[in-house]
Amino acid sequence: MNKEIIIRLFTFFAGLYFVVEFILPKEINEEIGLVNIHESVSYGFLAIGAMAFGLGIINLIRIHGSKIIFLQKGAFYSLVLLLGFFSMTFFAIGDWKLNMESSKRAASIGLLQKFAEKVETTDKLELLKLEMKKIPELRDRADSLATLEDANKSSIIFQEASQKVVNEETSSWIKDGYNFLNKGVFVPLGAAMFSLLGFYIAAAAYRAFRVKSLEASLMMIAAVLVVCGQTSFTLMIWEGFSPIRNWLLQVPNSAAFRGIAIGAGVAGLVLAFRMWFSIESGSFGRKK
Amino acid sequence: MIEHATPGIIACLLIVSLVIYRCLRAGTSYVRRLPAVDAVYEAVGRSAELGRPVSFSTGLSSVGPVLYAAMGILHAIAQACARYRTKLFIPQNDPPAMAIVESVTRDAYRSVGLSSQFDPRNIVFLSEEQFAFASGYMGLIHRERVGAAFLFGAFAGESLILAEAGQQVGAMQVAASVSPEQVAFFIATCDYTLIGEELFAASAYLSDDPIQRGSVRAQDLIKVGVFFLIVIGVVCASLQAVFPSFTFSPSFLFTGGW
Numbered sequence: 293m294n295k296e297i298i299i300r301l302f303t304f305f306a307g308l309y310f311v312v313e314f315i316l317p318k319e320i321n322e323e324i325g326l327v328n329i330h331e332s333v334s335y336g337f338l339a340i341g342a343m344a345f346g347l348g349i350i351n352l353i354r355i356h357g358s359k360i361i362f363l364q365k366g367a368f369y370s371l372v373l374l375l376g377f378f379s380m381t382f383f384a385i386g387d388w389k390l391n392m393e394s395s396k397r398a399a400s401i402g403l404l405q406k407f408a409e410k411v412e413t414t415d416k417l418e419l420l421k422l423e424m425k426k427i428p429e430l431r432d433r434a435d436s437l438a439t440l441e442d443a444n445k446s447s448i449i450f451q452e453a454s455q456k457v458v459n460e461e462t463s464s465w466i467k468d469g470y471n472f473l474n475k476g477v478f479v480p481l482g483a484a485m486f487s488l489l490g491f492y493i494a495a496a497a498y499r500a501f502r503v504k505s506l507e508a509s510l511m512m513i514a515a516v517l518v519v520c521g522q523t524s525f526t527l528m529i530w531e532g533f534s535p536i537r538n539w540l541l542q543v544p545n546s547a548a549f550r551g552i553a554i555g556a557g558v559a560g561l562v563l564a565f566r567m568w569f570s571i572e573s574g575s576f577g578r579k580k
Numbered sequence: 581m582i583e584h585a586t587p588g589i590i591a592c593l594l595i596v597s598l599v600i601y602r603c604l605r606a607g608t609s610y611v612r613r614l615p616a617v618d619a620v621y622e623a624v625g626r627s628a629e630l631g632r633p634v635s636f637s638t639g640l641s642s643v644g645p646v647l648y649a650a651m652g653i654l655h656a657i658a659q660a661c662a663r664y665r666t667k668l669f670i671p672q673n674d675p676p677a678m679a680i681v682e683s684v685t686r687d688a689y690r691s692v693g694l695s696s697q698f699d700p701r702n703i704v705f706l707s708e709e710q711f712a713f714a715s716g717y718m719g720l721i722h723r724e725r726v727g728a729a730f731l732f733g734a735f736a737g738e739s740l741i742l743a744e745a746g747q748q749v750g751a752m753q754v755a756a757s758v759s760p761e762q763v764a765f766f767i768a769t770c771d772y773t774l775i776g777e778e779l780f781a782a783s784a785y786l787s788d789d790p791i792q793r794g795s796v797r798a799q800d801l802i803k804v805g806v807f808f809l810i811v812i813g814v815v816c817a818s819l820q821a822v823f824p825s826f827t828f829s830p831s832f833l834f835t836g837g838w
Contacts, residue, residue: 311589315585315586315589316586317586340676341676344675344676344679345675345708346675347675347676347678347679347705348672348675348678348705348708349705351672351675351678351703351704351705352705354701355701355704355705358701366723369719478712481711481712481715482709482710482711482712485711485712485714485715485738485741486711486737488741489737489740489741492740492741492744493740495744495747496740496743496744496765496768496769497768499768499769500767500768548760549760551776552758552760552763552775552776552777553760553776554803554806555776555777555799555803556758556776556777556779556780558592558777558799558802558803558806559645559649559776559777559779559780559781559799560644560645560646560758560780561589561592561645561799561802562592562596562780562795562798562799562802563645563648563649563780563795564645565592565593565596565795566791566795567645567648571600571791572648572791
Protein backbone atom coordinates (compact mmCIF):
# COMPACT_ATOMS: atom_id res chain seq x y z
CA MET A 293 0.00 0.00 0.00
CA ASN A 294 1.66 3.23 -1.03
CA LYS A 295 1.74 6.51 0.90
CA GLU A 296 -0.95 8.19 -1.18
CA ILE A 297 -3.51 5.44 -0.54
CA ILE A 298 -2.83 5.57 3.21
CA ILE A 299 -3.37 9.35 3.22
CA ARG A 300 -6.58 8.98 1.20
CA LEU A 301 -7.94 6.28 3.50
CA PHE A 302 -7.04 8.30 6.60
CA THR A 303 -8.69 11.42 5.12
CA PHE A 304 -11.80 9.47 4.18
CA PHE A 305 -12.28 7.88 7.61
CA ALA A 306 -11.53 11.13 9.45
CA GLY A 307 -14.07 12.89 7.18
CA LEU A 308 -16.58 10.11 7.71
CA TYR A 309 -16.35 10.60 11.46
CA PHE A 310 -17.30 14.28 11.13
CA VAL A 311 -20.11 13.53 8.68
CA VAL A 312 -21.60 10.98 11.05
CA GLU A 313 -20.99 13.15 14.13
CA PHE A 314 -22.30 16.47 12.84
CA ILE A 315 -24.68 15.66 10.01
CA LEU A 316 -26.51 12.48 10.98
CA PRO A 317 -29.26 12.76 13.61
CA LYS A 318 -28.27 12.60 17.28
CA GLU A 319 -30.25 9.38 17.84
CA ILE A 320 -28.12 7.50 15.29
CA ASN A 321 -24.93 8.80 16.92
CA GLU A 322 -26.15 7.59 20.29
CA GLU A 323 -27.15 4.22 18.85
CA ILE A 324 -23.73 3.51 17.35
CA GLY A 325 -21.93 4.93 20.40
CA LEU A 326 -20.14 7.72 18.57
CA VAL A 327 -21.13 10.27 21.23
CA ASN A 328 -18.91 8.45 23.75
CA ILE A 329 -15.73 8.76 21.71
CA HIS A 330 -16.23 12.39 20.69
CA GLU A 331 -14.15 13.72 23.60
CA SER A 332 -11.23 11.38 22.85
CA VAL A 333 -11.27 12.34 19.16
CA SER A 334 -11.31 16.05 20.08
CA TYR A 335 -8.27 15.52 22.33
CA GLY A 336 -6.56 13.72 19.45
CA PHE A 337 -7.06 16.72 17.19
CA LEU A 338 -5.78 19.04 19.92
CA ALA A 339 -2.66 16.87 20.26
CA ILE A 340 -2.03 17.00 16.50
CA GLY A 341 -2.49 20.79 16.58
CA ALA A 342 -0.04 21.10 19.47
CA MET A 343 2.55 19.06 17.58
CA ALA A 344 2.08 21.24 14.52
CA PHE A 345 2.73 24.30 16.66
CA GLY A 346 6.32 23.05 16.94
CA LEU A 347 6.64 23.59 13.17
CA GLY A 348 6.05 27.30 13.67
CA ILE A 349 8.68 27.51 16.39
CA ILE A 350 11.23 25.62 14.29
CA ASN A 351 10.55 27.93 11.33
CA LEU A 352 10.91 31.01 13.52
CA ILE A 353 14.21 29.88 15.04
CA ARG A 354 15.61 28.65 11.71
CA ILE A 355 14.88 31.86 9.77
CA HIS A 356 15.77 34.41 12.43
CA GLY A 357 18.64 32.32 13.83
CA SER A 358 20.32 32.17 10.43
CA LYS A 359 19.85 35.93 9.99
CA ILE A 360 21.66 36.54 13.29
CA ILE A 361 24.45 34.03 12.67
CA PHE A 362 25.24 35.33 9.17
CA LEU A 363 24.59 38.96 10.17
CA GLN A 364 22.12 39.45 7.36
CA LYS A 365 19.93 42.52 6.83
CA GLY A 366 17.58 42.99 9.82
CA ALA A 367 19.68 40.76 12.12
CA PHE A 368 19.07 43.14 15.04
CA TYR A 369 15.28 42.83 14.69
CA SER A 370 15.63 39.06 14.51
CA LEU A 371 17.68 39.15 17.71
CA VAL A 372 14.98 41.22 19.45
CA LEU A 373 12.34 38.79 18.18
CA LEU A 374 14.18 35.70 19.40
CA LEU A 375 15.00 37.33 22.75
CA GLY A 376 11.34 38.23 23.14
CA PHE A 377 10.30 34.73 22.14
CA PHE A 378 12.63 32.95 24.56
CA SER A 379 12.00 35.31 27.48
CA MET A 380 8.22 35.05 27.00
CA THR A 381 8.48 31.26 26.77
CA PHE A 382 10.59 31.15 29.96
CA PHE A 383 8.29 33.41 31.97
CA ALA A 384 5.08 31.85 30.61
CA ILE A 385 6.25 28.33 31.50
CA GLY A 386 7.48 29.58 34.91
CA ASP A 387 4.15 31.28 35.57
CA TRP A 388 2.20 28.22 34.51
CA LYS A 389 4.29 26.01 36.81
CA LEU A 390 3.86 28.48 39.67
CA ASN A 391 0.10 28.55 39.16
CA MET A 392 -0.03 24.76 39.08
CA GLU A 393 1.96 24.42 42.30
CA SER A 394 0.07 27.11 44.19
CA SER A 395 -3.35 25.85 43.08
CA LYS A 396 -2.33 22.34 44.15
CA ARG A 397 -1.25 23.67 47.57
CA ALA A 398 -4.39 25.81 47.89
CA ALA A 399 -6.54 22.77 47.06
CA SER A 400 -4.73 20.71 49.72
CA ILE A 401 -5.23 23.49 52.28
CA GLY A 402 -8.92 23.69 51.40
CA LEU A 403 -9.29 19.94 51.78
CA LEU A 404 -7.50 19.96 55.14
CA GLN A 405 -9.73 22.81 56.31
CA LYS A 406 -12.83 20.74 55.56
CA PHE A 407 -11.22 17.77 57.30
CA ALA A 408 -10.28 19.88 60.36
CA GLU A 409 -13.84 21.13 60.74
CA LYS A 410 -15.10 17.54 61.03
CA VAL A 411 -12.33 15.92 63.13
CA GLU A 412 -13.94 13.92 65.95
CA THR A 413 -11.25 11.60 67.29
CA THR A 414 -7.68 12.14 68.52
CA ASP A 415 -6.14 9.77 66.00
CA LYS A 416 -7.80 11.79 63.21
CA LEU A 417 -6.37 14.91 64.86
CA GLU A 418 -2.89 13.41 64.72
CA LEU A 419 -3.42 12.52 61.08
CA LEU A 420 -4.51 16.11 60.41
CA LYS A 421 -1.34 17.45 62.08
CA LEU A 422 0.77 15.04 60.08
CA GLU A 423 -0.79 16.23 56.84
CA MET A 424 -0.46 19.88 57.89
CA LYS A 425 3.29 19.41 58.42
CA LYS A 426 3.63 18.38 54.79
CA ILE A 427 2.45 21.83 53.62
CA PRO A 428 5.05 24.62 54.19
CA GLU A 429 2.41 27.27 55.00
CA LEU A 430 0.81 25.08 57.72
CA ARG A 431 3.91 23.40 59.15
CA ASP A 432 4.39 25.86 62.03
CA ARG A 433 0.71 25.92 62.93
CA ALA A 434 0.19 22.16 63.22
CA ASP A 435 1.25 22.00 66.86
CA SER A 436 -1.12 24.82 67.83
CA LEU A 437 -4.04 22.41 67.40
CA ALA A 438 -3.96 20.79 70.85
CA THR A 439 -7.59 19.74 71.19
CA LEU A 440 -10.40 18.60 68.92
CA GLU A 441 -12.15 21.91 69.54
CA ASP A 442 -9.03 23.78 68.36
CA ALA A 443 -9.13 21.80 65.14
CA ASN A 444 -12.87 22.32 64.59
CA LYS A 445 -12.46 26.08 65.00
CA SER A 446 -9.21 26.43 63.05
CA SER A 447 -10.60 27.83 59.80
CA ILE A 448 -8.68 31.10 60.27
CA ILE A 449 -5.35 29.19 60.20
CA PHE A 450 -6.23 27.66 56.86
CA GLN A 451 -7.49 30.95 55.43
CA GLU A 452 -4.20 32.63 56.43
CA ALA A 453 -2.28 29.79 54.80
CA SER A 454 -4.32 30.14 51.60
CA GLN A 455 -3.63 33.87 51.62
CA LYS A 456 0.10 33.15 52.06
CA VAL A 457 0.02 30.91 49.01
CA VAL A 458 -1.67 33.64 46.96
CA ASN A 459 0.81 36.29 48.23
CA GLU A 460 3.76 34.08 47.49
CA GLU A 461 2.49 33.47 43.99
CA THR A 462 1.82 37.13 43.22
CA SER A 463 5.11 38.39 44.72
CA SER A 464 7.28 35.98 42.76
CA TRP A 465 9.79 37.50 40.28
CA ILE A 466 8.54 35.07 37.66
CA LYS A 467 5.03 36.45 38.03
CA ASP A 468 6.43 40.00 37.83
CA GLY A 469 8.38 39.16 34.70
CA TYR A 470 5.35 37.50 33.12
CA ASN A 471 3.09 40.42 33.99
CA PHE A 472 5.61 42.88 32.59
CA LEU A 473 5.92 41.01 29.30
CA ASN A 474 2.23 40.21 28.99
CA LYS A 475 0.38 43.16 30.47
CA GLY A 476 3.18 45.69 30.04
CA VAL A 477 4.40 44.86 26.53
CA PHE A 478 2.24 42.37 24.65
CA VAL A 479 -1.25 43.75 25.41
CA PRO A 480 -0.34 47.45 24.81
CA LEU A 481 1.43 46.55 21.56
CA GLY A 482 -1.66 44.64 20.41
CA ALA A 483 -3.85 47.60 21.39
CA ALA A 484 -1.52 49.97 19.51
CA MET A 485 -1.83 47.84 16.37
CA PHE A 486 -5.61 47.73 16.75
CA SER A 487 -5.76 51.51 17.19
CA LEU A 488 -4.06 51.93 13.82
CA LEU A 489 -7.35 50.79 12.33
CA GLY A 490 -8.92 54.13 13.20
CA PHE A 491 -6.45 56.00 10.97
CA TYR A 492 -6.52 53.39 8.25
CA ILE A 493 -10.31 53.41 8.08
CA ALA A 494 -10.20 57.16 7.45
CA ALA A 495 -7.62 56.72 4.66
CA ALA A 496 -9.54 53.80 3.11
CA ALA A 497 -12.85 55.67 3.34
CA TYR A 498 -11.31 58.65 1.56
CA ARG A 499 -10.26 56.45 -1.34
CA ALA A 500 -13.47 54.41 -1.44
CA PHE A 501 -15.94 57.29 -1.20
CA ARG A 502 -14.55 59.37 -4.03
CA VAL A 503 -17.43 59.91 -6.44
CA LYS A 504 -15.97 58.38 -9.57
CA SER A 505 -18.81 56.07 -10.67
CA LEU A 506 -22.48 55.41 -9.97
CA GLU A 507 -21.59 52.55 -7.58
CA ALA A 508 -19.10 54.71 -5.68
CA SER A 509 -21.69 57.47 -5.41
CA LEU A 510 -24.30 55.07 -4.01
CA MET A 511 -21.75 53.74 -1.56
CA MET A 512 -20.84 57.23 -0.42
CA ILE A 513 -24.49 58.25 0.04
CA ALA A 514 -25.21 55.06 2.00
CA ALA A 515 -22.10 55.58 4.16
CA VAL A 516 -22.98 59.20 4.91
CA LEU A 517 -26.52 58.18 5.91
CA VAL A 518 -25.22 55.39 8.18
CA VAL A 519 -22.70 57.77 9.80
CA CYS A 520 -25.44 60.38 10.31
CA GLY A 521 -27.70 57.75 11.88
CA GLN A 522 -24.93 56.67 14.22
CA THR A 523 -23.68 59.98 15.62
CA SER A 524 -25.53 61.95 18.25
CA PHE A 525 -24.82 65.36 16.67
CA THR A 526 -26.60 64.58 13.38
CA LEU A 527 -29.45 62.94 15.30
CA MET A 528 -29.89 66.24 17.13
CA ILE A 529 -30.37 67.91 13.75
CA TRP A 530 -32.81 65.31 12.41
CA GLU A 531 -33.95 62.12 14.15
CA GLY A 532 -35.01 60.60 10.83
CA PHE A 533 -31.41 59.51 10.16
CA SER A 534 -31.72 56.71 12.70
CA PRO A 535 -34.51 54.70 10.96
CA ILE A 536 -32.78 55.22 7.59
CA ARG A 537 -29.54 53.83 9.08
CA ASN A 538 -31.42 50.87 10.58
CA TRP A 539 -33.15 50.12 7.29
CA LEU A 540 -29.86 50.28 5.35
CA LEU A 541 -28.16 47.91 7.80
CA GLN A 542 -31.04 45.51 8.29
CA VAL A 543 -32.42 45.26 4.75
CA PRO A 544 -29.94 45.78 1.87
CA ASN A 545 -26.86 45.11 4.00
CA SER A 546 -28.26 41.94 5.59
CA ALA A 547 -29.45 40.71 2.19
CA ALA A 548 -25.95 41.14 0.72
CA PHE A 549 -24.34 39.52 3.78
CA ARG A 550 -26.66 36.52 3.56
CA GLY A 551 -26.10 36.20 -0.18
CA ILE A 552 -22.33 36.10 0.35
CA ALA A 553 -22.68 33.73 3.30
CA ILE A 554 -24.91 31.27 1.37
CA GLY A 555 -22.57 31.31 -1.65
CA ALA A 556 -19.45 30.83 0.48
CA GLY A 557 -21.16 28.13 2.56
CA VAL A 558 -22.19 26.11 -0.49
CA ALA A 559 -18.74 26.54 -2.06
CA GLY A 560 -17.06 25.46 1.20
CA LEU A 561 -19.30 22.40 1.37
CA VAL A 562 -18.47 21.39 -2.21
CA LEU A 563 -14.74 21.83 -1.56
CA ALA A 564 -15.09 19.80 1.63
CA PHE A 565 -16.59 16.96 -0.43
CA ARG A 566 -13.61 17.12 -2.77
CA MET A 567 -11.22 16.99 0.16
CA TRP A 568 -13.14 14.16 1.83
CA PHE A 569 -12.99 11.94 -1.24
CA SER A 570 -9.41 13.06 -2.04
CA ILE A 571 -10.34 14.16 -5.54
CA GLU A 572 -8.64 17.53 -5.04
CA SER A 573 -6.28 18.08 -7.93
CA GLY A 574 -2.56 18.79 -8.15
CA SER A 575 -0.79 18.95 -4.84
CA PHE A 576 -3.61 17.38 -2.91
CA GLY A 577 -3.61 13.92 -4.43
CA ARG A 578 -4.81 13.28 -7.99
CA LYS A 579 -2.13 14.16 -10.50
CA LYS A 580 -3.12 16.04 -13.62
CA MET B 581 -38.94 21.57 12.51
CA ILE B 582 -35.48 20.99 10.96
CA GLU B 583 -33.60 18.58 13.17
CA HIS B 584 -30.58 17.76 11.06
CA ALA B 585 -28.93 18.39 7.73
CA THR B 586 -28.96 14.86 6.32
CA PRO B 587 -31.37 15.29 3.35
CA GLY B 588 -29.70 18.52 2.22
CA ILE B 589 -26.20 17.07 2.49
CA ILE B 590 -27.14 13.91 0.59
CA ALA B 591 -28.79 16.00 -2.15
CA CYS B 592 -25.69 18.24 -2.41
CA LEU B 593 -23.38 15.21 -2.49
CA LEU B 594 -25.41 13.66 -5.32
CA ILE B 595 -25.42 16.87 -7.35
CA VAL B 596 -21.66 17.36 -6.87
CA SER B 597 -20.85 13.75 -7.83
CA LEU B 598 -23.08 13.86 -10.90
CA VAL B 599 -21.80 17.20 -12.20
CA ILE B 600 -18.13 16.35 -11.60
CA TYR B 601 -18.66 13.00 -13.39
CA ARG B 602 -20.22 14.80 -16.36
CA CYS B 603 -17.40 17.35 -16.48
CA LEU B 604 -14.80 14.58 -16.31
CA ARG B 605 -16.45 12.93 -19.30
CA ALA B 606 -16.76 16.21 -21.21
CA GLY B 607 -13.13 17.17 -20.43
CA THR B 608 -13.76 20.70 -19.18
CA SER B 609 -16.43 23.25 -18.37
CA TYR B 610 -16.88 27.00 -18.87
CA VAL B 611 -16.16 29.37 -15.99
CA ARG B 612 -17.07 33.03 -16.50
CA ARG B 613 -14.28 35.61 -16.61
CA LEU B 614 -13.07 36.94 -13.26
CA PRO B 615 -11.09 40.19 -13.75
CA ALA B 616 -9.52 39.85 -10.30
CA VAL B 617 -8.06 36.47 -11.22
CA ASP B 618 -6.78 37.79 -14.54
CA ALA B 619 -5.05 40.50 -12.52
CA VAL B 620 -3.05 37.87 -10.62
CA TYR B 621 -0.63 37.33 -13.51
CA GLU B 622 -0.57 41.04 -14.27
CA ALA B 623 0.46 41.77 -10.68
CA VAL B 624 3.22 39.15 -10.68
CA GLY B 625 4.49 40.43 -14.06
CA ARG B 626 4.47 44.00 -12.77
CA SER B 627 6.51 42.98 -9.73
CA ALA B 628 9.00 41.17 -11.94
CA GLU B 629 9.41 44.27 -14.11
CA LEU B 630 9.94 46.45 -11.04
CA GLY B 631 12.36 43.91 -9.58
CA ARG B 632 10.31 43.74 -6.39
CA PRO B 633 9.13 40.61 -4.56
CA VAL B 634 5.59 39.29 -4.26
CA SER B 635 3.75 38.41 -1.07
CA PHE B 636 0.91 35.96 -0.59
CA SER B 637 -0.97 35.70 2.67
CA THR B 638 -3.65 33.26 3.76
CA GLY B 639 -4.43 35.51 6.72
CA LEU B 640 -5.79 33.69 9.73
CA SER B 641 -6.82 30.61 7.73
CA SER B 642 -6.41 27.31 9.48
CA VAL B 643 -6.63 23.96 7.71
CA GLY B 644 -10.03 23.84 6.03
CA PRO B 645 -11.91 24.56 2.78
CA VAL B 646 -10.88 28.25 2.67
CA LEU B 647 -7.19 27.38 2.93
CA TYR B 648 -7.51 24.69 0.25
CA ALA B 649 -9.29 27.16 -2.04
CA ALA B 650 -6.43 29.63 -1.53
CA MET B 651 -3.87 26.90 -2.25
CA GLY B 652 -5.07 26.56 -5.84
CA ILE B 653 -4.30 30.24 -6.40
CA LEU B 654 -1.02 30.04 -4.50
CA HIS B 655 0.03 27.20 -6.79
CA ALA B 656 -0.58 29.37 -9.87
CA ILE B 657 1.14 32.42 -8.33
CA ALA B 658 4.16 30.38 -7.22
CA GLN B 659 4.50 28.98 -10.75
CA ALA B 660 4.38 32.50 -12.21
CA CYS B 661 6.93 33.75 -9.65
CA ALA B 662 9.24 30.85 -10.46
CA ARG B 663 9.02 31.56 -14.19
CA TYR B 664 9.64 35.29 -13.73
CA ARG B 665 12.44 34.64 -11.17
CA THR B 666 10.54 36.74 -8.62
CA LYS B 667 10.87 36.23 -4.88
CA LEU B 668 7.64 35.05 -3.23
CA PHE B 669 7.11 35.75 0.49
CA ILE B 670 4.41 33.81 2.29
CA PRO B 671 3.90 35.11 5.87
CA GLN B 672 2.13 32.55 8.01
CA ASN B 673 -0.15 32.59 11.02
CA ASP B 674 -1.08 28.95 11.51
CA PRO B 675 1.63 26.24 11.81
CA PRO B 676 -0.41 23.33 10.34
CA ALA B 677 -1.43 25.58 7.42
CA MET B 678 2.23 26.53 6.99
CA ALA B 679 3.17 22.90 6.36
CA ILE B 680 0.56 22.69 3.56
CA VAL B 681 1.63 26.04 2.13
CA GLU B 682 5.27 24.90 1.99
CA SER B 683 4.31 21.67 0.26
CA VAL B 684 2.13 23.44 -2.34
CA THR B 685 4.77 26.08 -3.08
CA ARG B 686 7.53 23.49 -3.41
CA ASP B 687 5.28 21.49 -5.75
CA ALA B 688 4.56 24.59 -7.88
CA TYR B 689 8.27 25.35 -8.32
CA ARG B 690 8.96 21.70 -9.15
CA SER B 691 6.10 21.61 -11.69
CA VAL B 692 7.79 24.30 -13.79
CA GLY B 693 11.19 22.63 -13.43
CA LEU B 694 12.66 25.32 -11.17
CA SER B 695 12.95 23.52 -7.83
CA SER B 696 16.30 25.19 -7.16
CA GLN B 697 14.54 28.58 -7.05
CA PHE B 698 12.37 27.51 -4.13
CA ASP B 699 13.58 28.92 -0.83
CA PRO B 700 11.68 27.64 2.26
CA ARG B 701 13.01 30.63 4.23
CA ASN B 702 10.54 32.81 2.33
CA ILE B 703 7.66 31.02 4.04
CA VAL B 704 7.83 32.93 7.28
CA PHE B 705 5.93 32.02 10.43
CA LEU B 706 5.09 35.32 12.11
CA SER B 707 2.73 34.67 15.00
CA GLU B 708 -0.48 32.89 15.90
CA GLU B 709 -1.71 36.06 17.60
CA GLN B 710 -3.84 38.21 15.30
CA PHE B 711 -2.25 41.64 15.77
CA ALA B 712 1.28 40.33 16.25
CA PHE B 713 0.80 38.67 12.86
CA ALA B 714 -0.50 41.94 11.42
CA SER B 715 2.49 43.92 12.70
CA GLY B 716 4.89 41.26 11.40
CA TYR B 717 3.17 41.38 8.01
CA MET B 718 3.39 45.18 7.90
CA GLY B 719 7.10 45.03 8.72
CA LEU B 720 7.74 42.47 5.98
CA ILE B 721 5.81 44.45 3.35
CA HIS B 722 7.65 47.68 4.21
CA ARG B 723 11.14 46.13 4.49
CA GLU B 724 10.89 44.13 1.28
CA ARG B 725 8.84 46.78 -0.58
CA VAL B 726 6.72 44.18 -2.34
CA GLY B 727 5.42 44.90 -5.81
CA ALA B 728 2.30 42.76 -5.48
CA ALA B 729 0.41 41.55 -2.44
CA PHE B 730 -2.18 38.78 -2.51
CA LEU B 731 -4.55 38.35 0.40
CA PHE B 732 -6.53 35.13 -0.03
CA GLY B 733 -8.19 33.39 2.89
CA ALA B 734 -9.84 34.09 6.21
CA PHE B 735 -9.36 37.57 7.63
CA ALA B 736 -10.74 39.40 10.62
CA GLY B 737 -10.09 42.83 12.18
CA GLU B 738 -6.51 42.93 10.87
CA SER B 739 -7.58 42.90 7.20
CA LEU B 740 -7.43 46.66 6.78
CA ILE B 741 -4.01 46.84 8.46
CA LEU B 742 -2.65 44.24 6.03
CA ALA B 743 -4.21 45.87 2.97
CA GLU B 744 -3.08 49.38 3.99
CA ALA B 745 0.51 48.14 4.38
CA GLY B 746 0.47 47.07 0.72
CA GLN B 747 -1.17 50.32 -0.30
CA GLN B 748 1.56 52.33 1.48
CA VAL B 749 4.35 50.70 -0.53
CA GLY B 750 2.40 51.05 -3.79
CA ALA B 751 1.89 47.32 -4.27
CA MET B 752 -0.74 46.04 -6.65
CA GLN B 753 -3.15 44.14 -4.43
CA VAL B 754 -5.64 41.36 -5.09
CA ALA B 755 -7.71 40.15 -2.16
CA ALA B 756 -10.37 37.54 -1.52
CA SER B 757 -12.30 36.76 1.62
CA VAL B 758 -15.41 34.81 2.51
CA SER B 759 -16.10 37.16 5.39
CA PRO B 760 -18.57 39.86 4.25
CA GLU B 761 -17.33 42.30 6.92
CA GLN B 762 -13.77 42.24 5.57
CA VAL B 763 -14.78 42.37 1.90
CA ALA B 764 -15.75 46.02 2.35
CA PHE B 765 -12.25 46.89 3.62
CA PHE B 766 -10.62 45.04 0.75
CA ILE B 767 -12.81 46.78 -1.83
CA ALA B 768 -11.77 50.13 -0.36
CA THR B 769 -8.06 49.31 -0.25
CA CYS B 770 -7.17 46.73 -2.92
CA ASP B 771 -7.03 46.97 -6.69
CA TYR B 772 -9.13 43.84 -7.18
CA THR B 773 -11.34 41.92 -4.78
CA LEU B 774 -12.94 38.51 -5.04
CA ILE B 775 -16.14 38.34 -3.04
CA GLY B 776 -17.23 35.28 -1.08
CA GLU B 777 -17.53 32.18 -3.24
CA GLU B 778 -15.37 33.70 -6.03
CA LEU B 779 -12.43 32.69 -3.85
CA PHE B 780 -13.45 29.06 -4.38
CA ALA B 781 -14.00 29.57 -8.10
CA ALA B 782 -10.65 31.30 -8.65
CA SER B 783 -8.49 28.19 -8.66
CA ALA B 784 -10.94 26.48 -11.04
CA TYR B 785 -10.65 29.49 -13.33
CA LEU B 786 -6.85 29.35 -13.22
CA SER B 787 -6.70 25.66 -14.04
CA ASP B 788 -8.45 23.58 -16.68
CA ASP B 789 -9.06 20.83 -14.18
CA PRO B 790 -12.52 19.33 -14.87
CA ILE B 791 -12.96 18.37 -11.21
CA GLN B 792 -12.50 21.94 -10.02
CA ARG B 793 -14.62 23.36 -12.83
CA GLY B 794 -17.27 20.72 -12.25
CA SER B 795 -17.48 21.58 -8.60
CA VAL B 796 -17.97 25.27 -9.46
CA ARG B 797 -20.82 24.23 -11.74
CA ALA B 798 -22.25 22.02 -9.00
CA GLN B 799 -22.16 24.79 -6.43
CA ASP B 800 -23.99 27.08 -8.87
CA LEU B 801 -26.71 24.44 -9.31
CA ILE B 802 -27.00 24.02 -5.53
CA LYS B 803 -27.31 27.79 -5.19
CA VAL B 804 -30.10 27.83 -7.75
CA GLY B 805 -31.82 25.16 -5.62
CA VAL B 806 -31.31 27.26 -2.49
CA PHE B 807 -32.69 30.28 -4.33
CA PHE B 808 -35.87 28.38 -5.22
CA LEU B 809 -36.21 27.19 -1.62
CA ILE B 810 -35.95 30.82 -0.49
CA VAL B 811 -38.62 31.84 -3.02
CA ILE B 812 -40.91 29.01 -1.85
CA GLY B 813 -40.29 30.10 1.74
CA VAL B 814 -41.13 33.72 0.95
CA VAL B 815 -44.30 32.73 -0.90
CA CYS B 816 -45.41 30.39 1.91
CA ALA B 817 -44.69 32.98 4.61
CA SER B 818 -46.59 35.62 2.61
CA LEU B 819 -49.54 33.29 2.07
CA GLN B 820 -49.63 32.44 5.75
CA ALA B 821 -49.62 36.15 6.59
CA VAL B 822 -52.63 36.72 4.30
CA PHE B 823 -54.43 33.40 5.03
CA PRO B 824 -53.59 32.32 8.61
CA SER B 825 -55.14 28.87 8.03
CA PHE B 826 -52.61 28.08 5.28
CA THR B 827 -49.92 25.56 6.30
CA PHE B 828 -47.09 24.04 4.32
CA SER B 829 -44.66 21.91 6.26
CA PRO B 830 -42.58 19.32 4.43
CA SER B 831 -41.73 17.73 7.78
CA PHE B 832 -41.28 14.29 6.18
CA LEU B 833 -37.99 15.62 4.76
CA PHE B 834 -36.52 16.64 8.05
CA THR B 835 -37.99 14.61 10.87
CA GLY B 836 -39.57 11.40 9.71
CA GLY B 837 -38.13 7.99 9.15
CA TRP B 838 -34.54 8.53 10.13
